[in-house]
Amino acid sequence: MIEIEGITKRYDATTVVDDVSMVIEPRTVCVIVGTSGSGKTTLLRMINRLVEPTAGVIKLDGNDNRSLPGYELRRSIGYAIQGHGLFPHRTVAQNIATVPVLLGWDKDRIKARVDELMTLYQLDPQAYGPRYPHELSGGQQQRVGVARALAAEPNVLLMDEPFGALDPIIRTKAQEDLLAIQKRFGTTIILVTHDMEEAVHMGDKIAVMDAGKLVQYAKPEEILARPASAFVETLVGASEKPFRLLSLGRVRDAVEKGTAEGEAIPGDASQRDALAELLWSGRPALPVKGDDGKPLGRVTVDGLVKRAARPA
Amino acid sequence: MTLRFDKLGVVIAAIVAYAAFFASFATFRANRIVPGEARSIFEALPPTIGPLLLAIVVVAAIIALLKTPLVLRLAASVVALVALAILIGVAGTFLTPAGNTFARISPASGFWLLIFAFTLLLADVLTRLNLSPLARVGVLVIAALAIGLLLISGRWDSLSILKEYGNRADSFWAEGSKHVTLALGSLAAAVIVGLPLGILCHRVERLRAGVLNVLNIVQTIPSIALFGLLIAPLGWVAAHVPGAAALGIRGIGTAPAFVALFLYSLLPVVANTVVGLAGVPRAANDAARGMGMTDRQRLFGVEFPLAFPVILTGIRIVLVQNIGLATIAALIGGGGFGVFVFQGVGQTAMDLVLLGAVPTVALAFAAAIILDAVIEMTATKRRVETA
Secondary structure (H helix, E strand, C coil), X not given: CEEEEEEXXXXXXXXXXXXXXEEECCCCEEEEEXXXXXXXXXXXXXXXXXXXXXXXXEEECCEECCCCCHHXXXXXXXXXXXXXXXXXXXXXXXXXXXXXXXXXXXXXXXHHHHHHHHHHCCCCHHXXXXXXXXXXXXXXXXXXXXXXXXXXXXXXXXXXXXCCCCCHHHHHHHHHHHXXXXXXXXXXXXXXXXXXXXXXXXXCEEEEEECCEXXXXXXXXXXXXXXXXXXXXXXXXXXXHHHHHHHHCEHHHHCECCCCCCCCEECCCEHHHHHHHHHHHCCCEEEEECCCCCEEEEEEHHHHHHHCCCCC | CCCCECHHXXXXXHHHHHHHHCCCCXXXXXXXXXXXXXXXXXXXXXXXXXXXXXXXXXXXXXXXXXXXXHHHHHHHHHHHHHHHHHHHHHHHHHHCCCCCCCCEEEECHHHHHHHHHHHHHHHHHHHHHCCCHHHHHHHHHHHHHHHHHHHHHCCCCXXXXXXXXXXXXXXXXXXXXXXXXXXXXXHXXXXXXXXXXXXXXXXXXXXXXXXXXXXXXXXXXXXXXXXXXXXXHHHHHHHHCCXXXXXXXXXXXXXXXXXXXXXXXXXXXXXXXXXXXXXXXXXXXXXXXXXCCXXXXXXXXXXXXXXXXXXXXXXXXXXXXXXXXXXXXXXXXXXXXXXXXXXXXXXXXXXXXXHHHHHHHHHHHHHHHHHXXXXXXHHHCCCCCCC
């Protein structure tokens, strides 16, 4: 659990982060979203003390994060940034091994961990381990950056616009990979982004920052349904709201009785994808299949449209 | 078939044509200070060898002029250079009257132009061959060995510059080692002081402009003026600081030369350290900090290795500059190859000037090639495919 209590950061006269308090539950993904200059990155960097707060306390599992020297604290927290920040003079394997080496793990343990992470990220350790970062594609570099952040098995992972430099197709894949790995390791992730789409997709909870203040901290549905201010409303995007709301739900939760013609859509797909398919193909209903391929029922345009309406 | 000309070849052929047919190949002087008389290739060489050399350079020039395969161009330049190197020695022996020890034979403008033209051709071929750094050093070693062999074999002994060397063999090596010690020693001192200073300037922004400005000003002081400026303070130190004089610190001599070279060396070392460190990607630095490296670990593990090629470039500048500048040290009794240069100027004996100048140029040239190779190796290690 991460408890942020009354955190403020001032540079001379400018207040960058203004009295922010929030609690991040363990094993969840918290997305901090805001425009540039909203203080979201500064807030993130105060958790691992790359920036020291002017006032306030941050507790990790009940311990003040100032109870350790900064560099020791940072070794226990994963850190991944936009543009990956890989060391160009070190190989992929050496990059991933950075924190384990700093922590003084023995060689075999480091090698085993590096191989495990590379395999997890679909990078063959034999082929890619000895390469240098510039020899990889952008997507591969980003994966190595996240693997490096996870190398020492941190409980908490801080990510500053980790997917910002990726093209849309690779970005979606990277987001899925991250969610899968978050489930597997149970890591608490705090992710900074300016992309509301990403926030809604990734976050168990979303913290919206504006001009240094935390304006709303809630589940995505809540943010979409009841934006706390005009600013949040704009950030959500009026015309996007119903679709974002739908993107949060799975098709299996919108299944109605009955059958329909055509190819079935998997129950795991998002309701937004189902609606898109319905609208595009001009049909009123789609059959839905479960993980085992058995029919579950159908989704209808009418049913989905009702779900896209503003919650009461 | 149409003939196609090589652009650089046109220049080379023009130089060769002028040098071979119009300029003089060697200069004959009755003794070391009288004005010389020009000798053409035909006059300077025995009747069978003169036309042979002419044929070699003309054929080589034609190969250079036309678009020809690289291997052929390489062969042409090497054959021409070797022939010139050997035959200038032959000319020396041929032109020296039997038993005459006063006569001086030296290479003249035509010879130097031919050497220049074919060196240009060779350099062009080597560039186009895109040699690896190690191969370039290899070429340098081969060239040095070849020249060394010619020197040892005595084929050049009849040339004026080696006659000057013969008269000063002992002091030549003594001054040579002094020259190298001055250049390398001041470089070492500059690196020891300059690197930490550069790192400090990088970390403390307020210091940066001040330090670099001061070093810039030092760099603009003419070397002779700097020697002069140092005489008073160093003389004072020698007189008033116990033990300083015993260490060899005096107003003139090696100490001020060393200090001056050191001061000139500081700017390139400090400036390149600052530029190199500033060029380290921000993201890499941020990641290093974010993953829990201490400042020291970040400096030695990330910043320094990434800045190293740029810092090395600064060291290369300093080394080449110091090898040249150390010549001036002779003016204030600092020793080095400059001793021969200034003696030669004083006696109007150009051969003696060359005895100081040629090894200086050769040293600087070799240092540049070696350090360029090292820089390329450190920089490419992480940029070239490892496969």
